Every structure is written in C-alpha cells, then in structure tokens.
Amino acid sequence: xDEFMQAAIExxxxxLREGGIPIGSVLVHKGKILGRGHNRRVQAGxxxxxxxxxxxEHAGRQPASVxxxxxxYTTLSPCPMCSGAILLYGIPRVVIGxxxxxxxxxxxLRLRGVQVEVLQDSTCIALMARFMADSPELWNEDIGx
Amino acid sequence: xDEFMQAAIExxxxxLREGGIPIGSVLVHKGKILGRGHNRRVQAGxxxxxxxxxxxEHAGRQPASVxxxxxxYTTLSPCPMCSGAILLYGIPRVVIGxxxxxxxxxxxLRLRGVQVEVLQDSTCIALMARFMADSPELWNEDIGx
Numbered sequence: 001x002d003e004f005m006q007a008a009i010e011x012x013x014x015x016l017r018e019g020g021i022p023i024g025s026v027l028v029h030k031g032k033i034l035g036r037g038h039n040r041r042v043q044a045g046x047x048x049x050x051x052x053x054x055x056x057e058h059a060g061r062q063p064a065s066v067x068x069x070x071x072x073y074t075t076l077s078p079c080p081m082c083s084g085a086i087l088l089y090g091i092p093r094v095v096i097g098x099x100x101x102x103x104x105x106x107x108x109l110r111l112r113g114v115q116v117e118v119l120q121d122s123t124c125i126a127l128m129a130r131f132m133a134d135s136p137e138l139w140n141e142d143i144g145x
Numbered sequence: 146x147d148e149f150m151q152a153a154i155e156x157x158x159x160x161l162r163e164g165g166i167p168i169g170s171v172l173v174h175k176g177k178i179l180g181r182g183h184n185r186r187v188q189a190g191x192x193x194x195x196x197x198x199x200x201x202e203h204a205g206r207q208p209a210s211v212x213x214x215x216x217x218y219t220t221l222s223p224c225p226m227c228s229g230a231i232l233l234y235g236i237p238r239v240v241i242g243x244x245x246x247x248x249x250x251x252x253x254l255r256l257r258g259v260q261v262e263v264l265q266d267s268t269c270i271a272l273m274a275r276f277m278a279d280s281p282e283l284w285n286e287d288i289g290x
Contacts, residue, residue: 045206047234048194048198048201056192057191061186063286080233081226084224085226141208142212
C-alpha cells in the first residue's frame, strides 16, 4: 500500500470513529504531506469540508507553483465540488482509493488533463460499503439517492 | 437592483472592508436568504471559503429537496470549485453579478442544465476592477495569471 493512500485511509477511519462520513484525503507535494483531512459534515456541520477540501484547507494558502507539483490522494472518487477544487488549483494528479461506491467527476478531470488513477482498494471499498449500509440517511441527506 | 444581488454586493463590500477579496454570495430558498457569505481567503486563511462556499456553509446542512428549490446569487462568475458545489447540491439557478473580471465555469453549468443569468452589474464590475488593480499579488496568489 502506498504510504499516502494509507494516510488518506487513516483519515477516513478517524472520521468514522468521530461518527462522521469515512472519506479521507491527503495533499502531497514532492513526497511530503502538505495537508490531510477527512469529511466534516457531521463533526463540524460543514457542507464544504469534504475530505479533499479539508486536506486542501489544512495545507493552507499555497502559491499556484506548489499546487502544480502536487498529487491529491482521496479514498473515494471526488464529487463535483472536490473535482472543481482540483481544477481550480491546477492539481495535475489525483489518486483515488475506489469509485465503486460513488463515481465522481473523473471523466471531467481527465478531459481537463488531470492524471487520474483508481486503485479499487479493498479497504476503501469496505469502509464505504459498511458506512452506506449502516447510515443510508446520512449518506443520502444532501444530494439524495 | 434585485434585493438578493444587493445582499451579495453588501457581503462583497464587507469583505473588502475586512481587507479581503470582495466577492459575496447569498443562497436563496423560496424568497428567503438561507445563507450569506464572502470570500475568507485573507480573513480566515481559507482556500475553500470562496463567497459562494461561505454562503453554502452558513446555510448549514440542508436536504437535497431544499437545494433543488434554491437560487445562488454571486457577485462574480463562479470558479470551478464553486461551480462544482452548485452541481453537487443540484442548485438549479445561479444569478451572477458579472463575468468580465473573471469567467468561471458558466458553460459547464449550462451544459449540466443549470439556469445561469449574468447581470453585468456596474457595481460588481467596479468592485473587482479596483481590487484587481490595487492587489494583483493577492488576486494572482493561488491560481496564477
């Protein structure tokens, strides 16, 4: 297991322990984690802090030149908002744990030149499958079925 | 002037008074403002709280059924991240103050069925023109020229 995807999974697991949605992410620049985070919908009542957004937020204000050398790791295929953030900041590469539970805007990212890799990692798949079975009302709350 | 665009402009002006980037937004549901906000990059060191995101955040956790009856007002054409949030939450209508200073993902929004109206409001244009002339280093910090 790639150490950065492992870190994203640890973030997702931390979110689950907090009673939250188990999606984690890390932003990596030249082999170093700049920011890590997990979905804060439940914990902070946030509708903008998905895992990827939380990682970007914790990385803080970075110049365009840094984003252009970054890879974003996320346990789940990035939704339209998080994909938009990837495009906004010109992050050139995204490594995705899995896209079986939810398929985000991977096609749009690829169309815009982002390198997208999907691992279909069994730990990521199991985390989401269990969460969606245990908490369907939370998973469907904001964007519906 | 539409009262909701006026509220978005007041948010942008508040942001300017705080030393921030003057972009404001309000989320409106059936004639009532659910959330209002402005860009918090400078004030909170936030890379995710653009004006539109701040308005969504302040509206709090809403069910999908509410978003589907909302209009988002924003003083400036929404960037990829904010456009992605609009798509994520299925907000069907966006009213934009102007897109001369910056053209966001209006084409993508329209392609996905969002009703997009651009006012080319002179107050919105003047706010951004002055800010971009006065603070080019701040405007160009994150996504470059």
